[in-house]
Amino acid sequence: MAYELANFCADARASLKAKPLAGALDDMAVNLRKLLANSDFVRETFKDDTPVGKRELFHDAETDFYVLAHVQEPGKKGNPHSHGNSWAIYGNAKAFTEMTEWRRVNGENEAAHVLEQSDLYKLEPGQVRAYGPNVIHSTRHPHPAWVIRVTGTDLDHLPRYHFNRNRDRILEQA
Template identity: 45%
Template sequence: MASAFDQFCEASREALSTHNGPEGRRLVQQHLETLLNDPDFVAAECGPDAEPGIRTIYRDKETGFNVLVHVYEGGKKGPPHDHGRSWAVYGQAAEWTDMTTWKRNDDGDDAGFADLEEVETFRLTPGKAGTFEIGDIHSIHFPDGARFVRVTGTDLDAIPTNRFNLEEKSVNVGSRL
């Protein structure tokens, strides 16, 4: 019998191959929530003995999606950012992550300038996942010991993404946070 992680990868590949859009990503979110409720997977990849940092644990050759595990010793409050031309599904394994979504009020024509407005904040708790579509802007905040799995549509290190500075009302092109 295939492991829960192997089943997740297969089901996600099928979902993204069949549904090239928000529906496929909604299915990935559902599959990720199922995976995060598997105690063997969580213990192996996100348990107390997991090495701190960000690790890519899978890259799908057919559809290009990536699965990354984030294990943090210290908490973090990150700046608003997007995922470039990719989408992302975050799933919580331990502790919590507050996700704040943002709306861009300017038209993006003034290079380096961005005026953002907070839209909403929601909390991911263990076993729950949230999807961010292409172009969505969000920021994350989590406590010491937080652990989550992130599925992206492509390798974010290989594409430009935007990071926003609220105080300076600026945007900079960079790569993965």
């Protein structure tokens, strides 16, 4: 039987309740891969004319995680950010997400963040990656992309890092 959204949500809740975060993130990443392999789920969630933006597919009242469907605007490049004390898992359903991870190279006590690129890769259709608390990353979507994002809480209401171009700096690649 195909792995459905309801299976994913039930398994995610069980993992989050039973395991330390790292183990739960590993489980959810494996399970999100299974969900994305269900072509009926992808077809029911995204259509070619689904407008750009985010849609909530599920919120778990017990553990507070969200499952969100994003239609990414082509050509959009996001700024470096973290998810604060929460976490997120990104899974791609169409086109790709170009992901950059950033390392902070200056002291935590300074207001400005100086960032250096630590990794750069693509998440292709069916590929999934989990990001734990405070990992600084940014995304770029050259083409119209469909993304499932699972987050530990409502990230819009969470204190977290956002790149500020008047304060922060990115070191050029050597």
